[in-house]
Amino acid sequence: MVVFVLSGCKTLRPYQSPAQKEVLNLSFRRDELPQDSLSMADFRWREVFPDSLLQIYIQQVLDSNLDIRVALVNIEIAQAYFNQAQANNQPIVTFNPDVTYSTNSLNTQFGQIIGHRQHLTQYTTRFQASWEADVWGKFKTQRQAVAANQLTTISGHQAISAQLVAEVAIGYYQLLALDEQKKIMQEYVKSRSNYIEVTKALKAAGTLTEVAVKQSEAQLLNIQSQLVKVAYDIEVQENYIRFLMGLSPGSLRRSVLDSTKISEKIQYGVPMQLLENRPDVRMAEFAFMTAFHQSNAARLEFYPSFTISANTGLQSIDIEKLFSPTSLLATVVGGLAQPILNRRQIKTNYNVKLLQENISYLNWKKTVLQGTREVANILKFYESQTKIAELKQAEYEKYLQAIDFSQSLVQNGMGNYLEVILANEAALNTRLQYIQARLNRLNAQVQLYRALGGGWK
Numbered sequence: 001m002v003v004f005v006l007s008g009c010k011t012l013r014p015y016q017s018p019a020q021k022e023v024l025n026l027s028f029r030r031d032e033l034p035q036d037s038l039s040m041a042d043f044r045w046r047e048v049f050p051d052s053l054l055q056i057y058i059q060q061v062l063d064s065n066l067d068i069r070v071a072l073v074n075i076e077i078a079q080a081y082f083n084q085a086q087a088n089n090q091p092i093v094t095f096n097p098d099v100t101y102s103t104n105s106l107n108t109q110f111g112q113i114i115g116h117r118q119h120l121t122q123y124t125t126r127f128q129a130s131w132e133a134d135v136w137g138k139f140k141t142q143r144q145a146v147a148a149n150q151l152t153t154i155s156g157h158q159a160i161s162a163q164l165v166a167e168v169a170i171g172y173y174q175l176l177a178l179d180e181q182k183k184i185m186q187e188y189v190k191s192r193s194n195y196i197e198v199t200k201a202l203k204a205a206g207t208l209t210e211v212a213v214k215q216s217e218a219q220l221l222n223i224q225s226q227l228v229k230v231a232y233d234i235e236v237q238e239n240y241i242r243f244l245m246g247l248s249p250g251s252l253r254r255s256v257l258d259s260t261k262i263s264e265k266i267q268y269g270v271p272m273q274l275l276e277n278r279p280d281v282r283m284a285e286f287a288f289m290t291a292f293h294q295s296n297a298a299r300l301e302f303y304p305s306f307t308i309s310a311n312t313g314l315q316s317i318d319i320e321k322l323f324s325p326t327s328l329l330a331t332v333v334g335g336l337a338q339p340i341l342n343r344r345q346i347k348t349n350y351n352v353k354l355l356q357e358n359i360s361y362l363n364w365k366k367t368v369l370q371g372t373r374e375v376a377n378i379l380k381f382y383e384s385q386t387k388i389a390e391l392k393q394a395e396y397e398k399y400l401q402a403i404d405f406s407q408s409l410v411q412n413g414m415g416n417y418l419e420v421i422l423a424n425e426a427a428l429n430t431r432l433q434y435i436q437a438r439l440n441r442l443n444a445q446v447q448l449y450r451a452l453g454g455g456w457k
Contacts, residue, residue: 012141012299015289017285018285041277041449041452041453041455042454048262048454051255053254053255054172057245058168061165061244062161064245064247065164065245065246068160068164074157078149078150078152078153082150085147088142089132090131091131094127094128096127096313097124098126099122100122103118104117121317122317123315123319124315125322126311126313126329129309130308130309130310131307132308133306133308136303142293142294145292145293148287149290152283152286152290155286159280159456161456162450162453163450166446169446170446171244172254173257173442173443173446174439175238175241176255176256176439177257178233178234179256180258180435181435182227182234184432184435185223185226185230186227188424189220189223192219192223196217199212200213257435260442262445278451278452278453280367281367281368281371285364288357288361288364292357292360294353295353295357297353298353299350302347304339305337307336309332309334310331310333311329311330312328312331314328314329315327371451378444378447381444382444385440386441388437388440389434389437389441399423
């Protein structure tokens, strides 16, 4: 017995985090940016998104979203399996009262000897119990696997929460950008409508032709068609956010883009902090931990199991004497079962568990590498959109100057009205692109916050 126990203990491998098995050379390719030991992911989402209306919507999504509710049910399921695993090495006890009636056949040798049919009724009340000793730690290892699986479901809930926080924030900022674009277009519609009257007056004075009037009217119609598209996009975006909140379609209150701000200081910490903050990385590690303990438990199936079985109760062919002390019965059996030939089932199961462990390790490694790539791409996107916003603002100011110059020249009969049309159209597009660049910059900050593992706290 001592030799078996000692050899069995040696077969159990101690758990080692995949981050310890292989040190990954992680880099964001942003060596020129200072790395802060405090990642922005360490902040709660209420600190990152100060807009009070956005906070209300995020909280409602976290309370009512259907995906969140499914994730919570999965946690409850995992908890149920964990509670069951906690009771693995407890004894199994059953209570079996029964009544047995039997009669013999007259056409058997025994029936021919006694020459008549016998009738026998037997009454039994029996308690049966069996208990398997956890000599090798098999039940303990199974409990560890179930506990790791429970942690996986918790991390899954956190990952969904982080993703939903990011989706609501991005959708909200998209609404603010659409509102700003709608406002700009409405201003252009008003100014273009007024300027059409100017072109008609200049035509009457002989400065412009009918072509200039029609071009101004066509430009106005183009902007009005864009307004229809923006109005549609706003309604679709409102409906999507309300869907995330578990609500039917409708409108949403919101602030304005100019008052929206996320912390300007981009802190992203050191690369390996991804292992601590990102729920998907923790999910991958817990999945590896589950597979590791499952392979350990599968290995212990090769070793003998020690079981103690007992049953006690009352048995009598006379129900009146059933509860008499003379009707008491009892049996105790201690047994050992060592697998020898099992059609290779135990070996196959063990080999499969080892392969699944290797797959879960590779999935963890892939998740970490995807995380670092995602952060690097978002950082570059944030930088590029910041620069684009600055350039588009400068470009817009130049177009405003060109519009003023060209309009003055046309009014004095020295310019081509086509230049005014083109300058106005370019100015409008540049202003809309500037708003889009600001939106992209906000989205990059939200995505960076999520990519670093923020949003679930």
